[in-house]
Amino acid sequence: MQGLVKDLATLLGPTQILSQPEEMLAYANDATHYFKSRIPDAVVLPHTTEEVAKVMKYAFEKEIPVTPRGAGSGLAGGCTPVHGGIVMDLKRLNQIVEIDGSNMTARVEGGVVLKKFQDTVEKRKLFYPPDPQSGCVCTIGGNVATRAGGPRGVKYGTTGNYVTGLEVVLPDGSIITPGGKFVKQSVGYDITHLMTGSEGTLGVITGVNLRLLPLPEADRTVIVVCETLEQAAEIVAEIIARGAVPAMLEFLIKLAITIMNQYFFPPLPTDGEGYLFMFFDGTEAQVEYEAKLVSEICHDMKAKEVRLIEDPRAAATYWTARANVYPLIQTIFERANSEDITVPRNKLPDLVRAVQEIAAAEEVMIGLAGHAGDGNMHPSILFPQVTPEALEKSEIAIDKLIRTGLDMGGTISGEHGIGIHKSKYLAWELGDIQIELMKRIKQAFDPKGIMNPGKIWMEDGDKHA
């Protein structure tokens, strides 16, 4: 592959190419590193759309696989270069091009870090709600490519709800700009939203138009301690049914609280099994009313404790700890495999029960934490030790979990995407006809199959994980 590195260096200049083994290590996988990883043949670090297009044109001619990469924080193996070739690191496309307060829109390059963007708009009293918990590093291009969401999904939806236009470099190097700055459009197929969630398999997202909202003036955090997991799930279902709309409604188990407690002074009580973290935002009157309504619902339903957190700094600590739950879990277990099942919200109590039954039947530990407000739970298989036996049991448990979620009318992924790790289950949810259709769409965009190959659906006889 010496020729490849040389060619790329001629195209972009040597400072924008990496190829040494010690540099490649960083680019072999994402946050699911314990699955199969693959060292790329070269990494390119373009600064501009034109540079992206140059590389794509070259790769198209030579039929070399290209895997787009944002921060590499994905949880589905999406940016693992399973067929080697070029990894395209897009983080140098990091300019916030425009924030248009009068239109309530923004335009960013694909590699802009989510939190940097949110901080910038919030200084202007504007608000960009999608909040994958990896916001301090993940890129907006990556968010669009995975249709990422977060706790605020319950009230505000996910990334897809805010994308109004894109700039995309297609596999052959041509550049398209579907959608735009306008907030609605009815012109042919909606390519903007076809790209949204395409996981780097259709093209490279180099620019994104986003819709913004006014920054809510007030907020409240409420923490609820529940006797049992079922009780917590029933409270969630009731809150939704009664029409209260928290901006975040997170579900956590005792195990998560015990590790999160290192952030809290005084610590949260650990005598409950289920915990709800809720956040309300809006006008002062609105948050006051909603926090009160929800507190009443919790009391009516006999929650053990309902805490209204008045101090904004304390509230921020709870949410920081919440954002760190997944990595924190990994400090005490050898591994944690996070699933992404999402069910209709009235099915949450059923799902919680089923998860416990599966854990007992298969003798595995399953942690539960998730964006309960939108039905998106992340059951995680927790490995005190990774042994072949544990892996086998976990696979059976995951199969059962997924089947259960689907039987409840749910989906296999609410926000992480399919990548390589969930491709096994794609047919369970979509069926052959939809998958064939998707493959034909892929063929139309990427006739040579160079764009992030080996993702979303399984290749014949392939078992990546």
Next chain:
Amino acid sequence: MLRLEDYEKIIEKCSHCSYCQSTCPSYLVEQSESSVAKNRLLIIKEMLMHENLPFTPRAQEILDDCLLCTNCTQTCSSKVPIDDIIIATRIKIGQKGVGGIKQFVMGKMLTQRGLTGALGKAGSVAQKIGIATKEIPQLASKSFDKMYSGTYTPAGTVKKRVAYFVGCGTNFIFPDTGEAVVKVLNHNGIEVIIPKGQVCCGIPALAEGDLEGARSMVETNIKLFAGLDVDAIITDCTSCGMMFKEKAAKCLSNDDPLQEKIATVTAKIWEVTDYLQNQGLEVPPGRLDITWSYHVPCHRGWSPTVKDAPRQLLGQIPDAELREFDIPEQCCGGAGTYFMEHREVAEKVRALRLQDINNTVSDVILTQCPVCRFYIGFQVMDREVTHPIKILAQAYGL
């Protein structure tokens, strides 16, 4: 004990979440994932622990480029002690004979603290052996230990007694900080003891992988401070504080008899503004019409309150107004002696820091780290960069 072998299990805790990317200054300038804490761990794991791949000069360079700023360790939600692992690696590599000159310059020379101008010599040796920088801090005409030692008792009742560990920055470059520390503490009814015979805290040596050098400094200092009958041990430097609080014990084996003494010192160590804020000011400060910005030093992770202490303390001065930087905690690139050997990276890190500084209008920049003070100071001409305790001294009219 900072032995690389001891980290084989904990290094596996890295979940590849990439959070460290958000705070690593070397990533900020390189903008390549090869230069982020996560990849440094991967290099250490694959090339030095498991030896799956040969350890290359480029890998060495990536490890050397680390500023040991600890930002990654503070950010890492999987609690991987990344900076300790990098130090342990440098110790191991050092044992293979690399980095000897660097060790001599900063490690061995600062042990001989009595020798006035150790730092100046280090600077000139540094220049001779080609790790030069135009920017070497000017030494004070008289070092702090030549002016202050012994016990300083406040005028009224003695509320508390503290021992003062004087770091090299204050001793050789900024004795004005030391004077302010003694005066402000005394003014608040706190007696200050400055033991004779203190040496460098050892962090520069440790950063170079010179465990032996660091250990001997730790031993000297601990023996000096452990037996003192004091309420607290004070430092004005966040890096010295970190060395005492978090690293000293790791320089010796777990069963070393000195560990007990280290533990007593560790339990009492405070950065001076943090201590004052925690105790509460005995005397309210006077009016001071000044706007100030606060550059939070990187080595802040050892105390949960140290980064807010100056804000709260100086917040009590009537009319003094804090003008926050956009990112108060962004590294300046100085990083101990790093800026001498890694001039290019350091200057790039600083250039990023300066953008924020230049966008923030204020009369003075405050920071508790002497290296930040001079390294930022080299490039900031419109304002003084100084220690927060000096503003407090000024508000007291001391």
